[in-house]
Amino acid sequence: MTEDRSPIITVVGATATGKSDLALDLADRLGGEIINTDSMQFYRGMDIGTAKLPVDERRGIPHHLIDILDVTEEANVQDFQARARAAIADIRERGLRPILVGGSGLYVRAAVDHMEFPGTDPGVRARLEAEVATDRWALHQKLRELDPQAAEKITVNDQRRIARALEVIKLTGRPFSAQLPDYQEIEPTIHLGLNMDRAILHERIATRVDRMWDHGWVDEVTRLLEVGLAEGKTASRAIGYAQIQRHLTGELTAAEAKDDTTIRTRQFARRQDTWFRRDPRICWIDGSAADAEQNLATALDVLAAF
Incomplete structure (x- = not known):
C-alpha cells in the first residue's frame, strides 16, 4: 500500500x-x-x-x-x-x-x-513537589523570579507544573519557557x-x-x-x-x-x-x-x- x-x-x-x-x-x-x-x-x-x-x-x-x-x-x-x-x-x-x-x-x-524535553531527576522532583505542597505561593514567586514568562502561564494552583518548571530550570540552567520553541512542525x-x-x-x-x-x-x-x-x-x-x-x-x-x-x-x-x-x-x-x-x-x- x-x-x-x-x-x-x-x-x-x-x-x-x-x-x-x-x-x-x-x-x-x-x-x-x-x-x-x-x-x-x-x-x-x-x-x-x-x-x-x-x-x-x-x-x-x-x-x-x-x-x-x-x-x-x-x-x-x-x-x-x-x-x-x-x-x-x-x-x-x-x-x-x-x-x-x-x-x-x-x-x-x-x-x-x-x-525536546529535558529528563527528570526523581530526587529533585520529589523535593520540589514537597515544597510546592507546603507553600505553593512561595514556589510560584520563585518561579516568577527565575522565569517570568513561565510564571505567567502556570497558575499558582498548578502545583505539578510549578514543580516541573523549577526542576527543568535546576537541571538545565535554562528557563522552562525556553522548552517551548517556535511553531516548527516535523511535517506538514x-x-x-x-x-x-x-x-x-x-x-x-x-x-x-x-x-x-x-x-x-x-x-x-x-x-x-x-x-x-x-x-x-x-x-x-x-x-x-x-x-x-x-x-x-x-x-x-x-x-x-x-x-x-x-x-x-x-x-x-x-x-x-x-x-x-x-x-x-x-x-x-x-x-x-x-x-x-x-x-x-x-x-x-x-x-x-x-
Whole structure:
C-alpha cells in the first residue's frame, strides 16, 4: 500500500466543544485513524469522567494511545511523544491519514512540532513537589523570579507544573519557557480548532457533568480507588476524580463535589482556549450550533484550501 503523505490533521479546542465527533467524521471521510492527545484518556478505567468514546461508538475506526497507562502511573510527555510519532508512522505506512484529537495542548505540540524535553531527576522532583505542597505561593514567586514568562502561564494552583518548571530550570540552567520553541512542525500539519460561545459552552459543561454523574461516575471512582487511584500522581488529580474522592471521604457532599467539578471544568476550558489561541496556525471553526455536518463541511473547506 502506498504511504499517505497528506498533511497530519489535529483537532483541538476546549473540553465539550465536539472535537471527538469532528475527528470521527474526518476519519470516516478521509480514510484516517485517530490518535488521542487527551492525557486523562491515557488511563485504563477512567472512562466516564474523561468522556472517553466507548468502543462501540468509534465506528470501527482505530483509536491509538487510549488506555495505555494504569492509574498509578504518571503521564509523561516525553514518552507520549515517542508513542505518538510511532503511531503516526504506523498509520502512514498503511496508507491512512493520522488525525490527532484532544485538548492537552502540550501533548499536541509534542506530537507534531520539533520539541525536546529535558529528563527528570526523581530526587529533585520529589523535593520540589514537597515544597510546592507546603507553600505553593512561595514556589510560584520563585518561579516568577527565575522565569517570568513561565510564571505567567502556570497558575499558582498548578502545583505539578510549578514543580516541573523549577526542576527543568535546576537541571538545565535554562528557563522552562525556553522548552517551548517556535511553531516548527516535523511535517506538514493542518490544525483545526473548535470554539464555542462561552455561555453555550458553560451550559454544555454543566449538562455533561450531570450526565456523567447519572451514568455512574462515582462508582467508577470507587472501583479505581481499589486499584490505586489515590496513589496516582496524575490520575488522582484529574478534575472530577479529585472531587469525587473528597466526596467519598465525607469532605464534600455529592452536590458540592458536582458543583466544584463543573466550576473547575469551566475554568479548565478557559485555560485550554487561552493556550490554543496563542497558536497562529489553528483554523477556528465555530461549533456553537453543535451542527456536526456543518462542522465537517467547514473543516473540509479548510483542508481543501491548504
